[in-house]
Amino acid sequence: MVTQWNECEQQFMDYTKRIAQYEEAINLMYWDLRTGAPSKGVEGRSGVIATLSQTVHEWYTSDQMKLYINQLKDESKNELIQKSVEQCEKNYNQFVKIPPEEYKEYVVLQSQSEAAWEKAKETNDFELFLPYLEKMVAYNKKFANYWGYEDHPYNALLDQYEPGMTVNVLDDVFSKVRIALTELLHQVTQSSVQPDASLLQVDFPNEQQKAFSIEILKRMGYDFDAGRLDETVHPFAIELNSGDVRITNNYNEKDFRVATFGTIHEGGHALYEQNIAKDLAYTPLAGGTSMGIHESQSLFWENFVARSEAFWKHHYPLFQSYAPDTFKHVDFTSFYSAINEVKPSFIRIEADELTYCLHIMVRYELEKALINNEIEVKDLPQLWNDKMEQYLGIRPTSNKVGILQDVHWAGGAFGYFPSYALGYMYAAQLYEAMTRQIDVDDMIQNGDFTAIRQWLTEHIHQHGKKKKPLQLLMDATGEALNPNYLIQYLKRKYEDLYQIKGS
Amino acid sequence: MVTQWNECEQQFMDYTKRIAQYEEAINLMYWDLRTGAPSKGVEGRSGVIATLSQTVHEWYTSDQMKLYINQLKDESKNELIQKSVEQCEKNYNQFVKIPPEEYKEYVVLQSQSEAAWEKAKETNDFELFLPYLEKMVAYNKKFANYWGYEDHPYNALLDQYEPGMTVNVLDDVFSKVRIALTELLHQVTQSSVQPDASLLQVDFPNEQQKAFSIEILKRMGYDFDAGRLDETVHPFAIELNSGDVRITNNYNEKDFRVATFGTIHEGGHALYEQNIAKDLAYTPLAGGTSMGIHESQSLFWENFVARSEAFWKHHYPLFQSYAPDTFKHVDFTSFYSAINEVKPSFIRIEADELTYCLHIMVRYELEKALINNEIEVKDLPQLWNDKMEQYLGIRPTSNKVGILQDVHWAGGAFGYFPSYALGYMYAAQLYEAMTRQIDVDDMIQNGDFTAIRQWLTEHIHQHGKKKKPLQLLMDATGEALNPNYLIQYLKRKYEDLYQIKGS
Structure with missing residues (x-):
């Protein structure tokens, strides 16, 4: 045409x-x-x-x-x-x-x-x-006024990263998620069943980790003729053009999870950019439509695929072939439980999938209140620690592992953090919609991701910025943002892993 | 200031x-x-x-x-x-x-x-x-007319790459060099003393070659905080800014000479760019002053330093520590003779330092005649082969190893080839001038290149494009281009290596 x-x-x-x-x-x-x-x-x-x-x-x-x-x-x-x-x-x-x-x-x-x-x-x-x-x-605050907003000045900032998203929607979905997750977290930490994650922390040569990362990326469908993998302190994915979408990761010789899940996460971002329709190349519509939708793609692969039981049922033997011999003596259940260990911790980027959203909510509530003149910047350390204690049950021992840990606010990126939690919710909702059409679990367990990637390309990737995030979600899943899918997913998974009697 | x-x-x-x-x-x-x-x-x-x-x-x-x-x-x-x-x-x-x-x-x-x-x-x-x-x-031909010239249309093209250089000068110096080298080449090929270069062609893992290349680059004074080394099919040096001058090389597992001398060659180019005075950065005077002067810097290091007896007297034990064990049984003299083997061959970029200039003269004479309407393009293969036979005593067996081997003419770079031979002559003249001020051989043999690099920086590098090539040469050596230094250098070196009784 x-x-x-x-x-x-x-x-x-x-x-x-x-x-x-x-x-x-x-x-x-x-x-x-x-x-x-x-x-x-x-x-x-x-x-x-x-x-x-x-x-x-x-x-x-x-x-x-x-x-x-x-x-x-x-x-x-x-x-x-x-x-x-x-x-x-x-x-x-x-x-x-x-x-x-x-x-x-x-x-x-x-x-x-x-x-x-x-x-x-x-x-x-x-x-x-x-x-x-x-x-x-x-x-x-000034910018929000220049740009204009309805209801809440924070909406003006939010719109930069997640067009169409508002404080009203976020307050509603976040409170539902927070209530469910804090309760679930309480049950998890109280459970007598606790995985042993120390068995994961063994010497794993970087070269072998890299080889495994590349193998998984290829299986995901990441096109190495349209990208490359390099090493950086902070992993990222970057689109140069749709035929050149690069990812980086970081290796920790004592903890393969950093590189493995990091690579798969960035690979999810990269698949989005690699599969945007070619006729959008070099137009204003090239690139992902929002931070939240982008994060939904990385989290879909990192969590819904690569932290699933089905994934490791197929890939654990492959993993063992790359891993040090010690893993030969680690049975599947111990391994699977260990990589899904839930443990409240201070640092957002090290958080497990259950506590992660709670980290985001601490930030969301503080930045929203800052922009709305409800709190003062000088009180942030105290307020941060209070919220951490309230939501995660732990109090940061220093500002370094508290208020000072993220660069976002230093760079002025207020309104960005919610995208991460939205990404979780979008991903859960997409997963649910996908399972209504294809047997996702079965495919993951067979190690063939073709249909999954095709579904994501059809419903998300190809559209680039042609559709706004909430429209994209509606068209792909048939409904507006619904936090229950994330809640149900986490409850199902962690009640099972921690043998909690479902409520 | x-x-x-x-x-x-x-x-x-x-x-x-x-x-x-x-x-x-x-x-x-x-x-x-x-x-x-x-x-x-x-x-x-x-x-x-x-x-x-x-x-x-x-x-x-x-x-x-x-x-x-x-x-x-x-x-x-x-x-x-x-x-x-x-x-x-x-x-x-x-x-x-x-x-x-x-x-x-x-x-x-x-x-x-x-x-x-x-x-x-x-x-x-x-x-x-x-x-x-x-x-x-x-x-x-048209461009030469647009640009204008004196005496010969080829001068207009030459001036792009070597400002100030003319056919008159080149004809004179090239004929002197050609006469001397063809005679020397005849003596060398007739000599009963012939090195055995096959002893160099042993398996040498790329990683070890790379480690040795890096070590030598550091000793040359290449600043890795202002550059990096990568691998490409065709090695090159490229200046991004004077704090970022990158080099690449290429590894041949069966012949370490490709990477070793290639790295040193590109390192010579890079030292030039790294040491241009900082106040020229981002001005029209940043960068080397001409192709010929640039080549003089790469050849100075590649040949006058790194193919010298003094260099290997110091570095052969170091080389042996990186090289495969087979080199433990190769004595110094055999090694040094082997890396300086003279052997007429079809391919310019594989030529030894004695025959290299003859390859250039074949090209120079043909392109000069083309631009001056003395010959026709369709006759080039025949003319090329005739000249090769005349100067090097060998006739290319196909156009692939003859007229078709270089990309320069395909890209329209007529007037570029002489720079390579000029680089040899400049380097020899610089070497001679340097030895009048410092004991170069002694320094090379001690493995300390500081004074050599400083001399080059003082007389060549720092000036960037502030001085035109022939002025630079005059200021650095006290005289105009003189081909006798190259002739003397080659005669001295190869009469000794091949035990030819000096004329």
């Missing part, structure tokens, strides 16, 4: 293609900085990134862009153009509503704040970070 | 800095394409490179650039500005003298021609390549 565009449409698509091309160059530079660029070149490279980023910013906010939006909005009959214009209009408004001087100051502050946070975390000194965090919060 | 620039000067330097930044982004994309970018992303990435390259081209040839040149030329009192303007003016003229339509056609033809060459080489079919090569030659 040849797309017929009129002259203005063609010009607009050429204009946005050039933006996408610049973003690809910038992304490659980011990838390179994290995967081994030499230290002495970093300052110069940062200058190159800044120059290209500034140009991209100028194009997003140019009079030319405004002209395209005005000319094509409500005029174009072409769906791709319509949705692309919509996407550009959102970006345009997001940027131009902030006075240029303020935006510049904010960008400078961002890097200062991240540097201060890094030092504060290193030295466990919240006071060092406090003045920066106060400014970041103040700016974001 | 704070540089004082007026407003126009500052604007010009900002303008050219942005060009340099774009070139850095483009170079990173090239590096990435060659070091492991996934195949399915290549098409998109090529589009990104094309978009950025077009912008750079527009900036080099813009009315704004012309304005800067006119305003600053002969006006600015600042040396850095003056030389930068001079550099930009040269680029400007080179581009704008070619009609834009013709330049566009040429760029398209370039990739078609390279693709045709690749196929022709693969299938040993010169006829396939002939029509493209004819067009490339025709374009370059």
Whole structure:
């Protein structure tokens, strides 16, 4: 099918293609900085990134862009153009509503704040970070006002990461999830059945871990001709173009779970980007539609597939063939229980799938209250620890393992954290919808993920940004966001693992 | 020292800095394409490179650039500005003298021609390549006329790669070198003393070769905090910025010479770029001053240092500690003779240091005659083989190992080949000048290259493009290009190795 565009449409698509091309160059530079660029070149490279980023910013906010939006909005009959214009209009408004001087100051502050946070975390000194965090919060409050909102200023921030999501919806679904999970967590910690996770912490050479990671990625359908795997301190997936979606992971010789589940998680993100319809390439609709939907894809593979009993029934022998000999003496049940150990801990990124959402809720409630002037930045350490105690039953022993652990707020990313918990809920709901059409468990147990990946591509991946997250969810599952699927999934799994009599 | 620039000067330097930044982004994309970018992303990435390259081209040839040149030329009192303007003016003229339509056609033809060459080489079919090569030659003849020249049209092409060099100079020095080397080569091949190079061709694991390469690079003074070593099919060095100069090499498990001498060669290029004065960074004067001077740096290290007796006297035990056990039974003299084996062969990039220049002269004479309408493209295979027989005493058995072996002409790089031979002559002349000031042999034999690297940095590296090649040579050695140093060096070395009675 040849797309017929009129002259203005063609010009607009050429204009946005050039933006996408610049973003690809910038992304490659980011990838390179994290995967081994030499230290002495970093300052110069940062200058190159800044120059290209500034140009991209100028194009997003140019009079030319405004002209395209005005000319094509409500005029174009072409769906791709319509949705692309919509996407550009959102970006345009997001940027131009902030006075240029303020935006510049904010960008400078961002890097200062991240540097201060890094030092504060290193030295466990919240006071060092406090003045920066106060400014970041103040700016974001202002931005929320510039952008405008209904009901709650936090909605304006949320909309950046999860278009259409609101405090009303989140308060409702989060409270349901929180009540169910805190109860379940209580039962789990009280259970007399407790797995022994120490058996997992044995020497496992990185090379072997890597070989196993690659094998699993191939089985998931990650296309190595359209990507590559590298090593970084913090794992990530990055799309350069849909034929080049790279992932990184990190190896811990004493704990294979870091690399194994990390790789599968990033692989889930990468499958999304690799399978976006080719006709969206280099348009404003290329890329995942939201942080939450992206996270649903990584969590679907990491948890619903790769932490399942069915998965390890098939893959445990394969794993044993890569693993040190000690695993030959670990029976399947002990292994499966151990990798699903539930244990409240301070650090979000190390949390198990049951407590993870509770970590998110601590953050959500605090940032929502900050933006709404209900609490003050200086009181955060105390408030953080109180909430941790309330939800997870443990109190951080220092700010380093409390309020200072995440970079998000230092960079001004308020409204981002809920995406992680939404990703869990979306994934559970997708899993449920998928099982109504195909025998997912059976496929996982047979080690053939083709139909699963195809289902995700059909319902999620291919659409890129053509569908907004809540529409995508509705079309894929036939209903609006429903937290019960996550609750049911976790109850079923952990009541079974911890031999809790179901309520 | 704070540089004082007026407003126009500052604007010009900002303008050219942005060009340099774009070139850095483009170079990173090239590096990435060659070091492991996934195949399915290549098409998109090529589009990104094309978009950025077009912008750079527009900036080099813009009315704004012309304005800067006119305003600053002969006006600015600042040396850095003056030389930068001079550099930009040269680029400007080179581009704008070619009609834009013709330049566009040429760029398209370039990739078609390279693709045709690749196929022709693969299938040993010169006829396939002939029509493209004819067009490339025709374009370059036209360009020479657009650019203008004195005495000989080839001078216009030569000036792109080796500013200031002329056919008159080359004819003179090349004929001297050719006469001396063909005679020396005759003596060498007739000598009853012949090294046994087969002893070098033993299994040598890549990992061990790599470890040895890294060790030698460190000793040379290659700064790994300002670079990295990767593996590619064709080794190269590339400057992203002066704090990020990367090299690649290629491993042959059956012949360590490929990686060892390849690494040292690229390391020589990289040392040049790493040691350019920091105040030239992101100016038009960053980077090596010419292809010939660049090659002098790689060859200085590869041949004058790393193929010398002094080098191996110190490093052979180190080499043996990395090498397979078989080398424990190879005595020093056999090893040193073997790595300096002279043997006429068809392929330029596999040539020893004695025959290498003869390969270049074959190409130089043919391309000079082509550009001057003295010969025709269709006759090249025959002419090539005749010249090879005349200079090296061997006749290529196919076009694949003859006229089709190099990519240069396919890409239109006429005038480039002489740089390689000039690099040999420059290196020999630099070596001679250096020995008048420091005891080079002694330092090499002690394994301490500090003073050697410092000498090169002082006389060559730091100046970047601030000095033209022939001026650089004059300032560093006190005289104009003199081919006798290369002739003397080769005679001394190979008469000794092959026990030829000196004439």
